[in-house]
Amino acid sequence: MVSRLIQVEDFDLVIFGATGDLARRKILPGLFRRHAAGQFPQGARIIGAARTDMDDAAFRDDVRAAIAEFDTSRRDSPELPGFLDRLSYVPIDARGEGGWAELRARMRPGVVQAFYFSVAPSLFGDLAERLARHDIAGPDARIVVEKPFGRDLASARALNETLARHFAERQIYRIDHYLGKETVQNLMAVRFANMLFEPLWNAHYIDHVQITVAETVGVAGRGAYYDQSGAMRDMVQNHLMQLVCLIAMEPPFHFDPNAVRDEKLKVIRALEPIPPADIVRGQYGAGGAEAGYLADAENPDSRTESFVALKLRIANWRWQGVPFYLRTGKRLRARTSEIAVVFREPPHSIFDDTGEPQTNQLVIRLQPNEGMNLKVNIKEPGPGGMRLVQVPLDMSFAEALGPDGTDMPDAYERLITDVIRGNQTLFMRGDEVEAAWAWADPVISAWESGSARPEPYDPGTSGPDQALGLMHRDGRRWREIKA
Numbered sequence: 001m002v003s004r005l006i007q008v009e010d011f012d013l014v015i016f017g018a019t020g021d022l023a024r025r026k027i028l029p030g031l032f033r034r035h036a037a038g039q040f041p042q043g044a045r046i047i048g049a050a051r052t053d054m055d056d057a058a059f060r061d062d063v064r065a066a067i068a069e070f071d072t073s074r075r076d077s078p079e080l081p082g083f084l085d086r087l088s089y090v091p092i093d094a095r096g097e098g099g100w101a102e103l104r105a106r107m108r109p110g111v112v113q114a115f116y117f118s119v120a121p122s123l124f125g126d127l128a129e130r131l132a133r134h135d136i137a138g139p140d141a142r143i144v145v146e147k148p149f150g151r152d153l154a155s156a157r158a159l160n161e162t163l164a165r166h167f168a169e170r171q172i173y174r175i176d177h178y179l180g181k182e183t184v185q186n187l188m189a190v191r192f193a194n195m196l197f198e199p200l201w202n203a204h205y206i207d208h209v210q211i212t213v214a215e216t217v218g219v220a221g222r223g224a225y226y227d228q229s230g231a232m233r234d235m236v237q238n239h240l241m242q243l244v245c246l247i248a249m250e251p252p253f254h255f256d257p258n259a260v261r262d263e264k265l266k267v268i269r270a271l272e273p274i275p276p277a278d279i280v281r282g283q284y285g286a287g288g289a290e291a292g293y294l295a296d297a298e299n300p301d302s303r304t305e306s307f308v309a310l311k312l313r314i315a316n317w318r319w320q321g322v323p324f325y326l327r328t329g330k331r332l333r334a335r336t337s338e339i340a341v342v343f344r345e346p347p348h349s350i351f352d353d354t355g356e357p358q359t360n361q362l363v364i365r366l367q368p369n370e371g372m373n374l375k376v377n378i379k380e381p382g383p384g385g386m387r388l389v390q391v392p393l394d395m396s397f398a399e400a401l402g403p404d405g406t407d408m409p410d411a412y413e414r415l416i417t418d419v420i421r422g423n424q425t426l427f428m429r430g431d432e433v434e435a436a437w438a439w440a441d442p443v444i445s446a447w448e449s450g451s452a453r454p455e456p457y458d459p460g461t462s463g464p465d466q467a468l469g470l471m472h473r474d475g476r477r478w479r480e481i482k483a
């Protein structure tokens with residue numbers, strides 16, 4: 001199956017922070033892949049901006065080097081010169097006055113205008129104000145902002161207010177790259193385009209949901225940043241919360257940005273506060289030759305969590321009594337992200353010798369190998385009588401949808417294309433972000449005001465034992481963390 005490619009309109013995309021890590025590692029290589037795929041029309045232009053003083057040619061050299069470094073398979077691609085021709089560069093300090101007139105002169109009337117703020121959030125206000133004051137961004141211009149969107153409710157609100165002074169909500173695209181993943185969008189397709197699942201998608205048939213986002217890497221190299229954040233801020237409040245929303249939301253009346261986001265917001269607002277007994281935070285210790293968290297974070301007294309496991313309850317009709325177990329952490333056994341929807345047992349078994357009862361599970365893998373599998377019970381083949389065995393109905397999206405599994409746009413490619421198209425469905429709205437912080441804030445402030453330390457765990461494991469206990473005490477267990 002080959003996906004249809006629909007070109008976007010002509011655009012001017014300005015990347016503030018074009019010399020930074022995110023731009024070089026993700027945004028520019030992603031744009032190049034869309035160019036190579038034929039997604040961009042003749043009139044697509046990308047303008048880099050940052051304080052570094054360089055001209056267009058030097059910027060093109062830098063982008064060529066970035067693609068060689070971060071997308072090695074395409075370093076000699078014949079499409080590269082055509083992509084570099086689309087690029088130019090304007091030196092601009094977000095807090096200074098130089099360069100804005102030149103940027104204005106480069107913007108073309110009548111094409112889509114987008115401004116990607118790939119800089120520290122403390123510069124968002126400066127950029128927004130200068131874009132408005134220098135009359136660079138028109139009323140339909142789009143701005144794209146990266147995480148972290150605040151570090152608590154108050155700072156998220158302040159950021160929203162800053163942006164709202166110069167841009168309408170319909171112009172603001174808050175990126176959560178999890179929402180750009182093929183599988184995450186497929187959650188909506190699976191739920192709302194099939195008759196098969198939605199009738200079962202409620203407390204009558206679902207026992208619980210578990211979401212795991214596990215990483216094998218630690219925080220070395222970005223310990224200073226991470227230590228100010230922690231797993232609750234860095235992963236749970238945004239990425240895992242978005243996954244919960246997509247699993248739990250009611251069907252929107254239409255696949256329309258505000259209709260979808262209205263339903264997600266209702267889920268966040270229905271979350272019950274988490275009692276302390278329902279949340280476990282952990283911090284990895286040293287293992288083998290690898291340093292532990294405290295050394296990686298260069299903070300021997302740090303109480304920042306590198307792991308969180310928690311039990312969520314959604315106080316609405318559909319999910320009454322269905323726990324959502326979430327866990328995420330660093331230096332765990334394998335790198336994997338998955339959602340498992342675990343169904344209830346049949347009310348009565350007609351089979352005698354079935355061994356351990358196996359419930360149906362719909363497992364949605366976000367990485368590695370995006371796809372889904374549905375575990376169903378069948379008769380064990382052979383003459384041994386009626387014994388049941390569980391088998392997966394397996395679908396890997398790469399195999400099913402791409403000719404060689406390499407053709408799927410990554411999350412950044414998809415999201416930037418959506419910005420150009422003006423489709424906000426996969427971007428967080430301001431009120432969604434604030435609601436998620438309003439839910440997370442009490443947990444974080446209780447940790448920060450208390451004296452308890454996170455539970456230690458050994459690297460290469462599933463996290464602290466207390467996290468296993470969170471499910472064991474409910475008579476359930478986590479799925480194994482494996483790649």
Ligand code: NAP
Pocket residue numbers: 016017018019020021022023049050051052092093094095117118119120121123146147148
């Ligand atoms: P970075 O490597 O430190 O890059 C920052 C960029 O901002 C550089 O291009 C820098 O270039 C520019 N800059 C700094 N001060 C400026 C100023 N006063 N005026 C204009 N440009 C200025 O940071 P990053 O990792 O790319 O992250 C950028 C944003 O994305 C941050 O908000 C970060 O939280 C977010 N983010 C990053 C990642 C990631 O993987 N890196 C992931 C998710 C979110 P000059 O020094 O030349 O000015």
